[in-house]
Amino acid sequence: MELRKDYLLDRFVFIATNRSRRPKDFVNPKSNETIEEKEYNENCPFCRGNEGMTPPEIGRINGNDGWELRWFENKFPITKEDGEADINTDDNFFAYSNAFGIHEVVVEMPKHNMQLWDSDIWRVSNLLRVFMSESRRVYQNDKIRYVLPFKNHGKEAGTSLAHSHSQIIGMNHIPKEIYEKTIKSNRYGSCEYCRIISIERNSARRIIETGNFVSFTPYASINNYEALIFPKKHVRFLEEIEQNFDELSEHILFILKKLKLLNSPYNIELIQSPKNLNLHLHIEIHPRLSIWGGVELSGSYVNVVAPEDAALFYRGGSID
Ligand SMILES: [Zn+2]
Numbered sequence: 001m002e003l004r005k006d007y008l009l010d011r012f013v014f015i016a017t018n019r020s021r022r023p024k025d026f027v028n029p030k031s032n033e034t035i036e037e038k039e040y041n042e043n044c045p046f047c048r049g050n051e052g053m054t055p056p057e058i059g060r061i062n063g064n065d066g067w068e069l070r071w072f073e074n075k076f077p078i079t080k081e082d083g084e085a086d087i088n089t090d091d092n093f094f095a096y097s098n099a100f101g102i103h104e105v106v107v108e109m110p111k112h113n114m115q116l117w118d119s120d121i122w123r124v125s126n127l128l129r130v131f132m133s134e135s136r137r138v139y140q141n142d143k144i145r146y147v148l149p150f151k152n153h154g155k156e157a158g159t160s161l162a163h164s165h166s167q168i169i170g171m172n173h174i175p176k177e178i179y180e181k182t183i184k185s186n187r188y189g190s191c192e193y194c195r196i197i198s199i200e201r202n203s204a205r206r207i208i209e210t211g212n213f214v215s216f217t218p219y220a221s222i223n224n225y226e227a228l229i230f231p232k233k234h235v236r237f238l239e240e241i242e243q244n245f246d247e248l249s250e251h252i253l254f255i256l257k258k259l260k261l262l263n264s265p266y267n268i269e270l271i272q273s274p275k276n277l278n279l280h281l282h283i284e285i286h287p288r289l290s291i292w293g294g295v296e297l298s299g300s301y302v303n304v305v306a307p308e309d310a311a312l313f314y315r316g317g318s319i320d
């Protein structure tokens with residue numbers, strides 16, 4: 001058993017391998033709500049043919065038979081582009097603003113019975129293209145300080161609709177961990193993540209490496225089988241690597257197809273730089289195979305899968 005600290009964050013995790021299990025012990029036995037037979041569900045607002053059930057469309061990418069990806073405002077938004085965006089305080093303890101921001105849904109595919117891990121490089125590349133163009137657009141709003149594209153897959157990861165989709169949220173503040181990563185990765189002048197990548201690409205935690213990207217399991221992973229994907233080049237926003245989206249999609253699909261073997265619920269976050277700040281862009285994939293308890297609520301974590309074993313699973317692909 002070991003205690004590890006995150007590369008940069010003041011965040012500790014107990015690597016509790018005495019409770020260790022094999023990958024197949026994690027296979028989510030629930031035939032979860034994402035598995036459905038039918039290509040079309042008449043009650044699903046995200047199915048092709050039901051466009052009238054969603055808020056007005058912002059954009060779409062067409063294929064031969066109609067739209068392939070489609071995005072619009074979230075019907076039940078967390079943030080909205082109205083009201084007071086400045087965070088005020090009445091006194092020492094009570095700070096607030098309106099929940100100012102932009103909250104969109106990106107439907108990743110027209111079919112109801114497919115998931116992102118069943119898809120291909122074309123589709124994932126196009127999803128990245130939507131993240132890129134919408135992030136750029138939303139960042140133009142003066143009051144938006146951070147744009148987070150993310151995906152929830154499976155009930156345990158917080159999704160409410162089975163039809164495969166992602167979300168993009170623009171906020172009037174920088175989320176705490178992202179702000180801390182930004183400050184700490186720049187504390188010595190040059191980017192700390194550039195150094196971390198150069199070490200991890202040759203470590204026991206490596207997953208795969210291609211010409212422009214490297215994937216690995218983080219040293220102090222807080223989730224079982226957590227994975228990171230970094231561009232090797234120091235970039236802040238997706239548009240700087242637009243010509244490499246197919247290659248980045250290969251990494252995403254490589255990891256998701258392994259998670260499919262476990263039928264794992266997961267979250268993906270695309271971490272880009274806050275406006276006017278400098279953070280090395282990366283993708284975080286967080287499988288949600290265990291339930292967090294009291295320790296996790298305190299801000300420390302327990303992980304029963306050593307990141308080195310998680311990387312072996314990814315490299316080997318066997319669940320035994
Ligand atoms: Zn559907």
Ligand SMILES: [Zn+2]
Nearest residue numbers: 191194234280
């Ligand atoms: Zn960097």
